[in-house]
Amino acid sequence: MESQRNSVTVTGDQNKPIKFVFVLLNQFTLLPFSAALDCLRIANYTAGRALYSWELQGEGGDAVTCSAGVSFKLDDDLGELGRDDRMVLCGGVDVRSQTTKKLISWLRREARKGIMVGSLCTGTYALAKSGLLDDKRATIHWEHQDSFEEEFVDVELTKSVFVISGNRMTAAGGTASLDLMLSLIASDYGEELANSVADQLIYSSIRTDQDPLRLSVPTRIGVRHPKLSQVIQMMEANIEEPMSPSVLAKDVGMSTRQLERLFRRYLNRSPKRYYMELRLQKARNLLMQTDMSVINVALACGFASPSHFSKCYRSHYNTTPYRERGSQMAQGGK
Template sequence: MLPKRQTVDLDHVPSKARKFVFVLLPEFTMLCFSAAVESLRIANRMANRQLYDWTIISEGGGEVSCSAGVAFRVDSDLVELNRDDVILICGGLDVQSATSKRLLNWMRREARRGSTVGGLCTAAYSLAIAGLLDGKRATIHWENQDSFAEEFPEVDLTKSIFVVDGNRITTAGGTASVDLMLKIIADDHGEELAGAVADQLIYNSIRTDQDTQRLSVPTRIGVRHPKLSRVIQMMEQNIEEPISPSILAQHVGMSTRQLERLFRRYLNRSPKRYYMELRLQKARNLLMQTDMSVINVALACGFASPSHFSKCYRAHYETTPYRERGAHASRAVE
């Protein structure tokens, strides 16, 4: 016989369920969406009453396929909503193409009426292009941070897993939807209910908006050497104006030769080579995610001339920056 399900007694329950409106963009990330909805569903179950309600909509009101190819049937087109509804735009791959003029106009209209508007995963781009994040703190998936920062300097971009700034919400994607929803549930109905939802999700480490997206440098590179980690962190923070290996070595109290040996031992490459790969990785992100000219991409990644940039890019990726961008544009159209 199964054990009786535990519920959480709430001191105060609103007479009306709080409503969330999920707007699915083409090729949205299923995990971000499902994690958010499941958190709300479980909150209702643990409270043994309807605390939250939700509806799913899309532009045109037809089926929308997520990035994994699964098709979702939605409830309606982009309709006028109640002011108290919480709107969450669900983004994913190629969010630029998925953000249409009609969607932008609809978002602006609902925002003018006072609605809370949020973006899950890459949908922070949709909010930013609509002007809804101007002067606001926000976040977006780490893979899109470089291009976002270049395109929207008026947004205070953070590396947090989620950000709530007034009536604007953004998340970094993935399981960050769970953390966001647990915060909302805790704010609405208390920590006990949020904890019960986390337990049901087998989620034993609830993160806050103070937690950052990416793993620490030692965890990412699989090496726990404090001086190596500090040097890599400095490299990642100084892409546009690279720091010479000798200066990097001085900052951590080493000689240039010692730094060379450290990188060779743990990463099987020189500091100069590792730094170059970081810069080229950022350049590739900018080429594929923005409309920046190749010259501006080169400058943003610390290359003094387009010819040097092109030469280094070809050596690493076996194609030129121009061909990379053209190939990406062709794949997006297909």
């Protein structure tokens, strides 16, 4: 390792370490944070000098617990940041309740300095709630995409693994933080260093901001049939105004009967049933993650009436949308 470390060419300003301030929200997701931090540590190790420094902040300045139950001692409360610092907000479970008035005020105040502000996983929600992503491109974990799009119409939400938009940077969660940090390292000190860090991490396929955050349809469903994939992509893109099986079939050049057989053979359900499950999954996400009324959730998922929506929801999830919303609020997940 020593010989490899000495052989890496490092470009850029090597005299003053770039400081990252990780702001940990309670119940933050561990993997995105630890992956991002280790990229910085390995960059320092590989270069043989301190290219980066970091500290942990959070509301209260004492300790914070991640969603896996592990506690981290913080270096400071939400404090003053330097104009050259980079702030990264780390979110996770129940980000809505963790986005407090104090946090929002602090984010807005520090962002006015023009510093680079970023987020990992659901931390994007807090940045958007603070207005820091208005008219910016951003990304968030795929499970929160539906609710985010409904709530933040001024943010250009993408399906990329990470996005750098001016002085804002967002990563979708999981290993996407690796890709974001490797991109930053390459920009700061050269691609050779970034590639060396990736090698140390045994990370063999670095993704760019053009890569999607979800697996392809064939990989997700375990079936590699081009026309089936096309139909499912059309279904996913048309939830609010569902397309009929006959239109879907026509658009991929087959009959409705052929489409029925295709779904039965590979997915053991009819196209209509599969489509309904997609719509109900989006509805559940909106119920669990937003304050949208049940009626508006129904309309956003292509149901003409609340009664029909409730009937379909109960048949699939064995509970009503109203009870689902009530149980979520009882758990503090509003």
